[in-house]
Amino acid sequence: MLERDPGGAAQPGMLVLARESRGMTQAEVASAISAKLGSREPASQGYVSKAEAGRIRVTGERLAVYAAALGYGSDLLTLDEAAHGAGVGLVHHRRRASLAVMGLRRTHAVLNLTRIQLQAMLKAAGEHPAHRFPDIEVNAFDTAEDAARAVRQAWGIVPGPVRSLIGALEDAGGFVVRRQLAGRELDAVSQRMEEGNPLFLLNFGTPADRERYTLAHELGHVVMHRVPSDDQERQADQFAGEFLLPARDILRSLKGGLDLGRLIELKQAWRVSMAAIARRAHTLSVISDWQYRQLNIELSTLGYRTAEPAEFASEQPAAVAALISKLHSQQGLTVADLARITGLQEQEFSELYLTDSVKD
Amino acid sequence: MPSPFIPPEPRPAPDAAAAAGRQARVCAPPGQAGVLANRVLIHARPRGITRLLPAIDQRHSGIMLCGERPEQGIKRCRTAGFAGILAIDPRGYKDGVATPDAPFALPDHGQLFEPSLEQVLDDQRAAGADVALTPTMYLEPGDAASLKAAARIAADLGRDDTIFSVPISIAWLNSMYVGQLIAVLARVPLPKGIFLGSQLDPLDNVEEAVDNLRRLSAEAGDVALFCTDFAAFDFAAHGGFAASIGTGGSLRHIIPPDEAPER
Numbered sequence: 001m002l003e004r005d006p007g008g009a010a011q012p013g014m015l016v017l018a019r020e021s022r023g024m025t026q027a028e029v030a031s032a033i034s035a036k037l038g039s040r041e042p043a044s045q046g047y048v049s050k051a052e053a054g055r056i057r058v059t060g061e062r063l064a065v066y067a068a069a070l071g072y073g074s075d076l077l078t079l080d081e082a083a084h085g086a087g088v089g090l091v092h093h094r095r096r097a098s099l100a101v102m103g104l105r106r107t108h109a110v111l112n113l114t115r116i117q118l119q120a121m122l123k124a125a126g127e128h129p130a131h132r133f134p135d136i137e138v139n140a141f142d143t144a145e146d147a148a149r150a151v152r153q154a155w156g157i158v159p160g161p162v163r164s165l166i167g168a169l170e171d172a173g174g175f176v177v178r179r180q181l182a183g184r185e186l187d188a189v190s191q192r193m194e195e196g197n198p199l200f201l202l203n204f205g206t207p208a209d210r211e212r213y214t215l216a217h218e219l220g221h222v223v224m225h226r227v228p229s230d231d232q233e234r235q236a237d238q239f240a241g242e243f244l245l246p247a248r249d250i251l252r253s254l255k256g257g258l259d260l261g262r263l264i265e266l267k268q269a270w271r272v273s274m275a276a277i278a279r280r281a282h283t284l285s286v287i288s289d290w291q292y293r294q295l296n297i298e299l300s301t302l303g304y305r306t307a308e309p310a311e312f313a314s315e316q317p318a319a320v321a322a323l324i325s326k327l328h329s330q331q332g333l334t335v336a337d338l339a340r341i342t343g344l345q346e347q348e349f350s351e352l353y354l355t356d357s358v359k360d
Numbered sequence: 361m362p363s364p365f366i367p368p369e370p371r372p373a374p375d376a377a378a379a380a381g382r383q384a385r386v387c388a389p390p391g392q393a394g395v396l397a398n399r400v401l402i403h404a405r406p407r408g409i410t411r412l413l414p415a416i417d418q419r420h421s422g423i424m425l426c427g428e429r430p431e432q433g434i435k436r437c438r439t440a441g442f443a444g445i446l447a448i449d450p451r452g453y454k455d456g457v458a459t460p461d462a463p464f465a466l467p468d469h470g471q472l473f474e475p476s477l478e479q480v481l482d483d484q485r486a487a488g489a490d491v492a493l494t495p496t497m498y499l500e501p502g503d504a505a506s507l508k509a510a511a512r513i514a515a516d517l518g519r520d521d522t523i524f525s526v527p528i529s530i531a532w533l534n535s536m537y538v539g540q541l542i543a544v545l546a547r548v549p550l551p552k553g554i555f556l557g558s559q560l561d562p563l564d565n566v567e568e569a570v571d572n573l574r575r576l577s578a579e580a581g582d583v584a585l586f587c588t589d590f591a592a593f594d595f596a597a598h599g600g601f602a603a604s605i606g607t608g609g610s611l612r613h614i615i616p617p618d619e620a621p622e623r
Contacts, residue, residue: 140539140540141544143539145504149505238536242502247500247502255619284502284529284531285530285534289565
């Protein structure tokens, strides 16, 4: 089991994390608590504020009501912050500029809670898989593209398209989970867990081609960026470009004229968006600045900026489902047990973690 | 009757100090390779080379010979009394794409042992070239592993009569790759000779290329631009130590070895 407050009191940081993961304000939490308590003892926004600041201890029945108002189990709110890192560590995200701060905070909270849930299940399984995600320093001499080549080589990825990116990440000891994140403005977030295994959180509804590029971008962050830097987004894009479309392998395919028809063919072969392939061709100077502009105009005119043709199915994560299957089949844990371990209510645990295959 | 031509009075001699202030920075690589400093050479094939000789200013120019039997071209130039600078472009970039294992084109004469890079350079000098150029193969866009391999071998040569040829795809001069190109070349103690590769005019294909070429000349240490056009003058004006201009379109840029020239 995870470390908890010995006095059974809610931890201020966990209260904040739980609230933010629900996208609720303090006033909304207070209202939800009041609704649970009925007319007995209405809670104010000030109460929630003090609880989150650690100036009020939340225990016993109040804790149960507080947790119920947030839709979590009481155990989650008593987790030891210091042991589980409830605060946001170095989180990487690929997002559009329009994403509001509140949405980002919610997403970071969901990421942290998912990490805590996953660590709880790994601990219950009594094992933590080794990982093969290196730490690679990049600079002007050794660039992000070099890092991408090094990772491909270390993971034994054969030249050409990456057939299953999620498979490669999971084989290397990473975890990939899909969640409903803040609108469509954010595609993914990632964070290393304590043992170094990374967790990638993907937003539902992202097209498969964009999702693969996003995952490769996040992989770049994970292996290159232990500390933030001004250049990190450009480096992560550079990494993703070389990881999914290695210059040496794709150069020949790009030559000989690049029109929309050829872009669709290449998209199907490399499982990367037409826009990303056109950008790669421009980076590699297979097409000139002018040709690149013309291609982009065509893509925009046809509406392919928002919805590209030749869609393909998204890849499906399997590692977390396998972990849950193992906990069920080898240790006999029920959904109720797993929900308790992860600090979730049963219904939410089922919704988040039980895919059809696991339910069967 | 027309008045006889009276030449104008010569200008007064400039003030020496003022002239020194206006003079461009003189950058000369150390050793024998320094003979190319501040020269814009003619990049030409050996055939018919002697016809060009009267037009070449031996103080500020010279000849970079490429193509079939360049050593014969050197011989003809010397026989014709040309005393200026001569060099051979071994055109490794036409033989194939550089790889980390084989970044240089070394000739296969069917000998028991293939000639080493040192021997190839020695052969150029023995043929009468004032400096030697490495036969570096074509460096594809972003192929840092091959660039680094070539740079490492060049850095270990320890010669002062050699220029490290760097025949690159023009993509190396976009903002994605130029930083790495500079970082790698700056570590090579030899003077470097850039050849720009793409169809048609390389500098027309990438908007950032001109600025990044200037940045390269300023930051990578003793850089020349070979096999180019009037870009040679811009390059020299921005710190490049030497350049060469091709006598025809096909000698004013290089193209990837697996492509036919577009017209």
